[in-house]
Amino acid sequence: MSTLRVLATLEATATGRAVPVTTVRHTHIADRPLxxxxxxxxxxxxxxLAALVGTDRNAPELLAVPQPKDRTERFxxxxxxxxxxxxxxxxxxxxTEMYESGRGAKKEQRERCTDAPQLVVPNSAGVSFLRLLGRSTRFRRTEGPYAVDPSVPRLGQWLSWFTDQSEFPTxxxxxxxxxxxxxHWATGQSPTEDAHLGALMGWIDPPDGTDGPAAARWAEDPANSPPAGPATDPQFDTILSELYTAIDQAQGERHRAAAIRQLETQLLPQLLPTWQLMWRGIDRLRDIPAGRSVASRWQTDRDRFTAFSAYLADGGLPQARREHASGAARRLARLEDAADRYRSERAFDDPLVMAEYELSGEAVVGTVTGGEPDRTVTGRSGRALLRPLVTLTVQSPGRLKISDKVRSPARPGQTAEVLAIRGKGEGSYDIDFELSGGMGRSQKPPPPEGSIPKLGEEVCYTTLPTFTLPAALPEDESTPWTHGGPPQAYEPTDDDANEAWE
Incomplete structure (x- = not known):
């Protein structure tokens, strides 16, 4: 937990209300989430056991399972x-829309969907539930013994894809x-308690006349706010046992249908409070303005959604249970790249997030106290290159070293290199930065105003990169023998559908 997060938690404890830890929203919220x-x-x-699902907050659909231990009922x-x-x-x-991809001679026209679906579940355990449900359905046969509806394996492929994408922070x-x-908020309770949706929303959006601690205590009582799933309240499990016994012992279809209606009557009050909480939470997130990088990340999501939709439309096979060596290495590289990208983009979008890196020494903030806006240097070709010099006075140089490449959130297209760090006494330092990029091709700083920091301007520079280069990995056919050699083409088998819990 960062220093700023600790301070925000202490403030929340003192005030009884959750404290924002961001100035912008760092995730996309769809207009019509499921x-x-x-x-x-x-x-x-x-x-x-059951689910409440829908895109309309006023019209949720209850899906109840009359006997969860019955394989047929589950499917x-x-x-x-x-x-x-x-x-x-x-x-x-x-x-769909057309767009240009690539640069120079490799530029080409591509097609992608103008929007993409978004699933929202109460908590991380809900993601784990969908992952298991996807695994247990995507390999099912639609013909022969134990055949299922053709929509079931297709559902499994979609759920597996959604849960795979959720591992990417972007x-x-x-x-x-x-x-x-x-x-986006810090509360006065522990991270474990924040995993309880009712308690968390009690701190963020407490009812009138109460505060976060009181609202959280009220929500933690299952009688007031049932668990947000997938786990159920143990006391409710006793009621469920009786209801399932009544369904199993029902004589005739009419009595069984009546017993199922009674089950649904008991299930709905267990799910509706969470349904209402989730829409309130979505509203609170939507109230926060989106960061400038959110749209580009959602564009990447749309690209992935378009590609997977086309894969399924072409009869794509279900995802294998295990990645081969080269596939796993590429996925790990993509995950690492996404984590680095998300870390940097959050900081460049949000001064509160950047402040955390200032405290850790990965960023400095100071005032421009000197500079040479017309400074030039001689390039390798002998041509004069515009390389302005900016001197920043800071309280601490953090972890900056001579020759470090840095960027400013106010000018992300401009690179600066640390040329000198000088102590001034009284706890302050002067840092000289050489600027390059973002200034056109002329020998004088061009408009627009602000391409070069001015005297008296407060500027932030950080070593966080604005992008990372993807790892260079061999193609599948070049996988070395130490990693199993070139992988065989994947073909689903009947064993793929077997799970240890069945």
């Missing part, structure tokens, strides 16, 4: 869920709400 609240049968790894639930998720996701493929395709809220 909210999904799952419940799982206690003691089972992946036995759906009927999956088919009903597919009836909601597949039309929602595939509906975004109708509208992606907004599948959002656990508690994680997103905690990234």
């Amino acid at each position: 909210v999904f609240i799952p419940l799982n049968l206690a003691g089972e790894a992946c036995a759906p 009927l639930f999956a088919a009903r869920l597919a009836g909601h998720l597949l039309p929602y996701a595939e509906g975004f493929t109708a509208a 992606s907004s395709l599948l959002l656990p709400l508690t994680q997103q809220l905690s990234a």
Whole structure:
């Protein structure tokens, strides 16, 4: 936990209200997200009990499973869920746009969807539930023994893809709400307590006449605010046991239907409070203006969604249970690149986030006290190059060293190199920066105004990169023998559908 986060937590404790730890929103919030609240049968790894799902806050759809231990009932639930998720996701493929990709001779026209689906679940456990549900459905056969509805394996492919994307911090395709809220507010409780959606929202948006601690205590009582799933309240499990016994012992279809209606009557009050909390949380996030990098990250999500939709439309096979060596290495490289990119973009978008790096020494903030805006140096070709000099007076140089390359959030297209660091006494330092880029090609600083920092301007410079180069990895056919050699083409087998919990 950063120093600023600790200070915000202390302030929240003192005031009884959550404290914003960002000035902008760092995730995309869709205009029409699909909210999904799952419940799982206690003691089972992946036995759906019920779910509340929908895109309209005023019209949630309850999906109940009459007997979660019955394999057939579980896949009927999956088919009903597919009836909601597949039309929602595939509906975004109708509208597309053309754009240019690449540079120079490699520039080409490509097509992508103008928008993409977004799933929102209450917490990280909801993501884990979807991952297991995707694994248990994407390999199912639609013919022969134990055949399932054709929508079930397609649902599994989509769920596996959504949960894979959620591992990238830059992606907004599948959002656990508690994680997103905690990234934008600090409360006076522990991170473990922040995983409770009701308690977290109690700090962020307490009811009139109360404060965060009181609202959180009220929400932590299952009688007031049932768990947000997938786990259920142990006391409610007792009621469930009786209801399932009544369904199993029902004589005739009419009595069984009545018992199922009674089950749904008991399930709905367990899910509706979370449904209402989730839409409140989405509203609070939507109230925060989006950072400038959010749109470009969502554009990447749209690119990935377009590619996966096309893959499925071409009859793409379900994702393998395990990556081969070269595929796993490329995925790890993409994850590392996404983490670095997200870290930098958050800081460049948000002065509060950048302040954390100032405290850690990865950024400095100071006042311009000198400079040479017309300074030139001789390049390798012998031509004079415009390289202005800016002197910044700071309280601490942090971790900056001579020759470090830095950038400013106010001028991300301009690189600066540290030329000198001089102590002035009384705890202040002068740092000389040589500027390059973002100034055109002339020998004098061109408009627009502000391309070069002016005297008296407060400027931030950081060593955080604005982009990272992707790792150079061999193609599949060049995988060395130490990593299993070139991988064989993947072909699904009947064993792929077997899971340890079944």
